[in-house]
Amino acid sequence: MITFVDQPWAFKILRVTKTLEGKTQRHGIATVPKDAKEVPRDVQNLLSPDEVVETEEVLAFYRDGASMVGRYFTAKLPEIMREVVSYWESASPVEQKMITETLEHAMRLVKKKTRNGADPWTPPGA
Secondary structure (H helix, E strand, O other), rough: EEEEEEOOOOOEEEEEOOOOOOOEEEEEEEEEEEOOOOHHHHHHOOHHHHHHHHHHHHHHHHHHHHHHHHHHHHHHHHHHHHHHHHHHHHOOHHHHHHHHHHHHHHHHHHHHHOOOOOOOOOOOOO
16 A cells, blocks of 8 residues: 655655554655656556556646646635735835735736737737
């Protein structure tokens, strides 16, 4: 049996075995980056076919989760911005500066990503 341990940018694959005394032991097999497109061949060679399928499902779980986080924050952005704008008047000068710098930095990133001639205010395909 294998199990998986989450880390910030990867997950570890561990093989779980029982000793003759009945104690559970975990042995590290490999570490797979969460952004991998597929289970690396060298890792596949260490696993049974069923374990490869299970590992592919875990990898898909992390891939789907990453895209959901981005979609969640995109959906929440208008609400977050309303809260930030509402808080602005009571914010200290340092907090106002942090808010302004964060917004300016975000706009620089948007402009940088759209330098290929796309209008940053027009949705793709519009």
